[in-house]
Amino acid sequence: MRTIKFLLFKEFKQIFRNRAILALIMVMPVVQLIILPLAADYEVKNINLSVVDHDHSTYSQKLISTITATPYFKLTGYNKSYDEAFRLIELDKADLVLEIPQGFERNLVRENQQELFVAVNAINGTKANLGGAYLNTIIQIFNSDIRVKLLEHEESNQTQNIDVTVSNWFNPYMNYHVFMVPGILAVLVTMIGGFLSALNIVKEKEVGTIEQINVTPIKKSHFIIGKLIPFWVLGNVVFTLGLLVSWLVYGITPVGSLLVLYVFVSVFLLAILGFGLLVSTFCDTQQQAMFIMFFFVMIFILMGGLFTPIESMPGWAQTVTKFNPASYLIETMRMVILKGSGFKDLLRNIGIIAIFAIVLNLWAVLNYRKTS
Amino acid sequence: MQSVVLNNIKKVYGKDQKIAVDNVSFDVNQGELFGLIGPDGAGKTSIFRMLTTVLLPDGGSATVEGFDIVKDYKKIRNIVGYMPGKFSLYQDLTVAENLHFFATVFETTVEENYDLIKDIYIQIEKFKNRRAGKLSGGMKQKLALCCALIHKPAVLFLDEPTTGVDPVSRREFWEMLKRLQEQKITIIVSTPYMDEAKLCDRIALMQEGKILSIETPENIVESYPDKLYAIKANNMHALLKNMAAYEKTLNSYAFGEYAHASFTDVALTENELTEYLKGHGLSDIEIKKTEVTIEDCFIKLLKS
Numbered sequence: 235m236r237t238i239k240f241l242l243f244k245e246f247k248q249i250f251r252n253r254a255i256l257a258l259i260m261v262m263p264v265v266q267l268i269i270l271p272l273a274a275d276y277e278v279k280n281i282n283l284s285v286v287d288h289d290h291s292t293y294s295q296k297l298i299s300t301i302t303a304t305p306y307f308k309l310t311g312y313n314k315s316y317d318e319a320f321r322l323i324e325l326d327k328a329d330l331v332l333e334i335p336q337g338f339e340r341n342l343v344r345e346n347q348q349e350l351f352v353a354v355n356a357i358n359g360t361k362a363n364l365g366g367a368y369l370n371t372i373i374q375i376f377n378s379d380i381r382v383k384l385l386e387h388e389e390s391n392q393t394q395n396i397d398v399t400v401s402n403w404f405n406p407y408m409n410y411h412v413f414m415v416p417g418i419l420a421v422l423v424t425m426i427g428g429f430l431s432a433l434n435i436v437k438e439k440e441v442g443t444i445e446q447i448n449v450t451p452i453k454k455s456h457f458i459i460g461k462l463i464p465f466w467v468l469g470n471v472v473f474t475l476g477l478l479v480s481w482l483v484y485g486i487t488p489v490g491s492l493l494v495l496y497v498f499v500s501v502f503l504l505a506i507l508g509f510g511l512l513v514s515t516f517c518d519t520q521q522q523a524m525f526i527m528f529f530f531v532m533i534f535i536l537m538g539g540l541f542t543p544i545e546s547m548p549g550w551a552q553t554v555t556k557f558n559p560a561s562y563l564i565e566t567m568r569m570v571i572l573k574g575s576g577f578k579d580l581l582r583n584i585g586i587i588a589i590f591a592i593v594l595n596l597w598a599v600l601n602y603r604k605t606s
Numbered sequence: 607m608q609s610v611v612l613n614n615i616k617k618v619y620g621k622d623q624k625i626a627v628d629n630v631s632f633d634v635n636q637g638e639l640f641g642l643i644g645p646d647g648a649g650k651t652s653i654f655r656m657l658t659t660v661l662l663p664d665g666g667s668a669t670v671e672g673f674d675i676v677k678d679y680k681k682i683r684n685i686v687g688y689m690p691g692k693f694s695l696y697q698d699l700t701v702a703e704n705l706h707f708f709a710t711v712f713e714t715t716v717e718e719n720y721d722l723i724k725d726i727y728i729q730i731e732k733f734k735n736r737r738a739g740k741l742s743g744g745m746k747q748k749l750a751l752c753c754a755l756i757h758k759p760a761v762l763f764l765d766e767p768t769t770g771v772d773p774v775s776r777r778e779f780w781e782m783l784k785r786l787q788e789q790k791i792t793i794i795v796s797t798p799y800m801d802e803a804k805l806c807d808r809i810a811l812m813q814e815g816k817i818l819s820i821e822t823p824e825n826i827v828e829s830y831p832d833k834l835y836a837i838k839a840n841n842m843h844a845l846l847k848n849m850a851a852y853e854k855t856l857n858s859y860a861f862g863e864y865a866h867a868s869f870t871d872v873a874l875t876e877n878e879l880t881e882y883l884k885g886h887g888l889s890d891i892e893i894k895k896t897e898v899t900i901e902d903c904f905i906k907l908l909k910s
Binding site: 240 | 694
């Protein structure tokens with residue numbers, strides 16, 4: 235026990251002496267948590283629209299002003315021909331081209347029917363998809379508006395409409411921050427924990443201090459525990475900072491209990507630290523450890539359900555996410571913070587993460603060789 | 607009694623099976639100051655790492671204080687002190703913290719064995735709050751020695767402790783080793799410096815994983831079979847070239863400002879040699895008999 239105590243003293247001293255790293259650990263998550271959720275917004279705004287109006291009628295004017303009145307579209311071109319507008323797409327100055335044919339108003343009033351042409355720049359899939367969908371919706375609303383107007387005086391001729399009303403549970407205003415902040419915080423905790431622990435033992439290898447440690451009677455498990463605890467504490471500090479930022483900056487307070495969150499994060503940190511330590515027992519240089527961690531962290535983030543829902547991934551990818559500890563943290567964070575899930579709902583997640591923690595740490599201890 | 611015993615110890619590295627230590631056997635007596643002398647890559651560090659249980663041998667056996675280096679590695683780790691060739695204390699901890707840390711790791715305290723390190727520690731005590739990384743080379747070595755001694759080891763392994771240390775600190779360091787020897791600690795030290803070899807009780811000359819000779823430094827020097835001459839001339843390069851070409855030369859090589867040489871013909875006179883060298887355009891020729899050093903013996907062994 236005394237040995238562990240002194241190992242801890244030593245680790246903390248080293249951490250607090252390395253001012254630059256300490257500052258990074260504290261400042262990095264705060265800054266990222268302030269910047270990233272603002273940027274990682276699924277709502278596509280400022281779609282550049284170019285209009286080719288062959289009609290120049292009241293209706294076509296009305297349609298264009300309806301579209302540009304929304305915050306989603308920005309009129310960047312008003313061209314005479316489709317070719318001209320397409321040139322804008324090629325130059326990446328327009329994302330969408332709306333072509334209004336000649337006789338738009340006349341045909342609409344007389345024949346009750348008209349077609350519009352929309353061309354979408356699909357290089358950015360999300361923007362193309364959402365932009366096209368937004369434009370469609372706006373045109374439909376415009377369409378039903380004029381139909382109502384045209385049919386006003388013919389009361390006998392009722393229009394049939396299905397009106398859909400949506401109620402957003404757990405996030406009534408569909409605020410993206412509420413959804414993204416807990417997810418990003420989960421990723422930050424994963425990154426800090428993983429990188430710190432992965433680089434630490436490797437650093438001792440690189441500097442050569444491990445050579446001196448290896449000839450001492452120190453136990454492998456003691457050594458690993460001595461490494462684990464300081465980073466576990468730091469991880470919790472970072473997590474607390476993150477919660478504070480989400481409360482102060484975004485006004486997000488967990489619906490569920492903080493205790494549940496901390497219990498889960500504590501277990502999760504053990505798992506991710508164990509993973510980092512395992513990586514560091516395999517590597518000889520900090521560079522190697524860094525690249526291996528980058529490889530996994532990228533997978534953890536992109537296959538963790540932060541940006542794209544796991545349920546919409548192909549089958550094999552969903553299997554991979556089952557072995558991704560970060561996916562459980564992201565899910566749990568959202569469950570507790572948005573839905574207010576309690577221990578009962580999270581038993582399965584806690585259990586799985588606990589297994590991760592035990593397996594990874596045991597593996598790290600076994601794989602750490604004092605003798606080569 | 608023997609403190610360290612090696613029996614045909616072997617170590618090979620890598621896929622190409624490069625032999626680093628080739629069936630090495632030797633014994634070190636208790637309280638002896640034993641030197642492993644050899645150039646870089648001779649296998650000294652590999653032997654140290656095997657004896658301190660951080661490297662597994664590929665063949666043979668060895669014991670330290672009666673404990674097997676493979677089976678009883680835990681016991682050995684409690685009773686040996688190891689100072690690796692590369693400075694491997696925590697550079698971001700202070701002198702005092704390093705010492706304290708290693709004492710704790712060995713489940714002892716600085717106070718308990720302070721007597722042992724007192725002489726050495728006093729010299730660095732005024733820097734005790736300085737970080738180890740900021741010490742000078744000589745100071746670092748003193749601190750590393752303190753840390754290796756803090757648990758009062760029975761055997762002390764020092765891997766090239768004086769490499770990269772200035773001559774004054776080197777001499778001080780060897781004086782410290784002599785004092786430690788009086789405390790009945792077995793010391794095994796490796797060095798590439800031949801001048802340090804004569805400070806050991808016995809030395810093993812090593813080359814390419816093999817031991818060439820194990821003797822006391824005096825015996826090694828005495829057993830040198832030939833008469834050795836030191837020769838100087840106006841042009842060192844031409845001198846060496848002509849010496850090598852001379853039919854009576856047994857051995858010739860540069861040695862400081864002189865060339866050392868021995869000859870097949872015991873009756874060779876200095877005049878004869880001078881004439882030969884003059885005939886090849888050399889002047890200011892100085893020839894004298896010289897004392898044999900460990901380095902001469904080592905070169906002789908390498909060539910035979």
